[in-house]
Amino acid sequence: MEGVMAEGQTSPGSADMAIDVRDLRMRYGTRDVLTGVSFTARRGEVLALLGPNGAGKSTTIEILEGFRTRSAGQVTVLGQDPARGDEAWRARLGVVLQSWRDHGRWRVRELLGYLARFYVPYSTPDVTRPWDIDDLLAVVGLTEQANQKAKNLSGGQRRRLDVAIGIVGRPELVFLDEPTAGFDPHARREFHDLVHRLSDFENTTVLLTTHDLDEAERLADRILILDQGAIVANGSADELARQMATSAEVRWTVDGRRHVHAAERNDPTAFVRDLLAAEPGITELEVRRASLEDTYMALVHSAEAGRGAAGSRDVAGSRGAAGGRSAARNTDSEVHS
Numbered sequence: 001m002e003g004v005m006a007e008g009q010t011s012p013g014s015a016d017m018a019i020d021v022r023d024l025r026m027r028y029g030t031r032d033v034l035t036g037v038s039f040t041a042r043r044g045e046v047l048a049l050l051g052p053n054g055a056g057k058s059t060t061i062e063i064l065e066g067f068r069t070r071s072a073g074q075v076t077v078l079g080q081d082p083a084r085g086d087e088a089w090r091a092r093l094g095v096v097l098q099s100w101r102d103h104g105r106w107r108v109r110e111l112l113g114y115l116a117r118f119y120v121p122y123s124t125p126d127v128t129r130p131w132d133i134d135d136l137l138a139v140v141g142l143t144e145q146a147n148q149k150a151k152n153l154s155g156g157q158r159r160r161l162d163v164a165i166g167i168v169g170r171p172e173l174v175f176l177d178e179p180t181a182g183f184d185p186h187a188r189r190e191f192h193d194l195v196h197r198l199s200d201f202e203n204t205t206v207l208l209t210t211h212d213l214d215e216a217e218r219l220a221d222r223i224l225i226l227d228q229g230a231i232v233a234n235g236s237a238d239e240l241a242r243q244m245a246t247s248a249e250v251r252w253t254v255d256g257r258r259h260v261h262a263a264e265r266n267d268p269t270a271f272v273r274d275l276l277a278a279e280p281g282i283t284e285l286e287v288r289r290a291s292l293e294d295t296y297m298a299l300v301h302s303a304e305a306g307r308g309a310a311g312s313r314d315v316a317g318s319r320g321a322a323g324g325r326s327a328a329r330n331t332d333s334e335v336h337s
């Protein structure tokens with residue numbers, strides 16, 4: 001089989017591939033919530049799964065974690081079908097749920113030490129399980145809180161404990177569901193360093209969901225945008241950024257009136273040149289590149305309008321497909337041209 005595969009492709013379960021999802025479908029009753037999701041993640045890769053509320057992110061992740069049975073499609077996670085994953089397979093996964101609300105009376109070190117014991121039988125010649133508790137406390141930034149009860153931790157510290165619980169077994173693949181909700185900017189930055197460390201030094205694959213596009217941009221090697229049960233974009237932040245560069249917004253004022261124009265494709269220079277020639281009284285001229293948020297909004301809007309719904313959009317190969325117009329933030333006093 002290997003001989004006929006295209007460059008960069010890997011067979012399901014290959015050593016380099018952590019996740020391989022093909023045509024995943026999920027139906028709740030008569031309602032299709034995943035309509036053919038396909039993507040892969042290599043070992044050590046960080047993927048961010050973005051999408052509006054109800055897009056199907058949690059459903060996808062729960063299927064990959066083996067907590068939900070899919071309706072159709074092929075799924076391979078660390079070489080196994082999650083629907084048939086055994087304890088040894090589960091020990092290689094880390095799951096960070098939205099919040100760990102149990103065990104509030106446990107002290108941080110005790111709780112981690114208790115959970116760590118379950119992973120001892122799952123050490124392999126390559127991976128010593130679990131983490132050393134002091135190292136783990138240091139890496140998640142909870143050394144000073146080691147002897148504090150979980151219920152007395154701040155929201156951000158509690159979230160770090162969630163992460164510590166998720167990775168205590170030194171997983172090869174970590175699922176993080178909105179990992180930094182409630183973090184202050186400093187804790188968020190430290191958490192980002194932790195994810196980079198896991199991926200760069202431990203070769204851990206990370207699949208995270210977030211509604212924070214800045215976080216997705218900072219953390220992810222690749223961003224998947226899921227909308228209404230289908231992947232509408234799949235590319236690195238750079239590839240998305242290049243796509244963003246295809247649209248820009250030009251704002252200017254004439255006689256106290258604010259104008260906005262979405263310059264489609266290429267560069268807005270020609271538009272600005274013509275504008276200045278035609279309107280000598282212009283003030284406050286501003287050219288603004290579309291942000292990741294603009295691109296995200298445009299892609300989702302486009303997919304929902306049915307224009308971009310023909311399967312996954314590989315942004316690396318389809319620049320300029322989404323106009324920035326729908327993402328322009330309008331104000332009442334603005335005139336759009």
Ligand SMILES: Nc1ncnc2c1ncn2[C@@H]1O[C@H](COP(=O)(O)OP(=O)(O)OP(=O)(O)O)[C@@H](O)[C@H]1O
Pocket residue numbers: 028033051052053054055056057058059060
């Ligand atoms: N057990 C269930 N039974 C029926 N419908 C469900 C069930 N779980 C989820 N759904 C529906 O499936 C759709 C996808 O839900 P899912 O939780 O996967 O979305 P999500 O992208 O994770 O959303 P959010 O960003 O709000 O967490 C939603 O419309 C939801 O109402």
